Amino acid sequence: MTVRVRLAPSPTGNLHIGTARTAVFNWLFARHQGGKFILRIEDTDKERSRPEYTDNIQSGLTWLGLDWDEGPFFQTQRIDFYCKAIQTLLDRGVAYRSYTSPEELEQMREKQKAKNQAPRYDNRDRDLSAEQQAAYEAQGRKPVIRFKIDDAREIVWNDLVRGEVVWKGSDLGGDMVVARAAETEGQEFGQPLYNLAVVVDDIDMQITHVIRGEDHIANTAKQILLYEALGANVPEFAHTPLILSQEGRKLSKRDGVTSIDEFRKMGFLPEAMANYMALLGWTPPDSTQEIFTLAEAAEKFGLERVNQAGQNLTGINSIGLTVNTCIKCQPRSWLNY
Ligand code: GLU
16 A cells, blocks of 8 residues: 655645644655655635645645645645535435525524533534425525435545544534535535535545644544545544644734744744655654754654643653744844844
């Protein structure tokens, strides 16, 4: 089996340090395993995606010394694949047209909130009769496509960073929307959504290992159900800890410099940045080694030495920095070696 991994950034902003670190781990893993590293631009969010961000992501990766073997592929050029998969789900009876209006969804959420319940779709359109559907169509309602999620299901996978992860179907928010409503006359359905597109692409691109931030764990549970429904093999998953601010929160603009571009403009050397990011969450086998090139790190890289989420707040890595250390607080001299 040839290892195939991918970086799948959304071009809705400049290359972020979190995405860059995910890229570093994917690249190191691919190079260590003699595998392939694929770049896929997830640009289906038309409002927020911009070509200049795609350029920034590519030039940022190149600046860091991360080359890719295939791509960039663009999701907006692959819509037909997603539509075909949605049709397959409909044909197999595991997806359906859902006519619940935004106002009705809002009411549903309000009621759940009043009862202190987590927001979820109540699956009310799962078993509509042909007459009910026709009545909704006659009202001019445009359906979204929902994928059925069995509340009784337990989704289990052996995460290569976190070990066994168990997720309850009932915690996934009810049947999930995989395609928006059609925008133009004659269209079967509208824009395919993230979880569906990712799974279709990862199947088509024969991705063997999905290495990404732990903010995607709930998506992984949903995606495993989609792999099964599409009759595909489920890849391995590795969820890496996020880079957090000093306060332990997800890094945001408020925390100062977060894009690779800004670090470059401030004069940091690409080798130092790449070195630093490799050590944000990974400990080399010889934990006294602090300074190395990416190629040297690739010789030793393995996911078993990536820190588990939850340990990162107190976990000290080999250079004596907590993984969640706010990068802007580091002495510049350290990065400018
Ligand atoms: N487009 C997603 C993101 O930028 C990628 C998620 C994934 O790696 O599957 O977060």
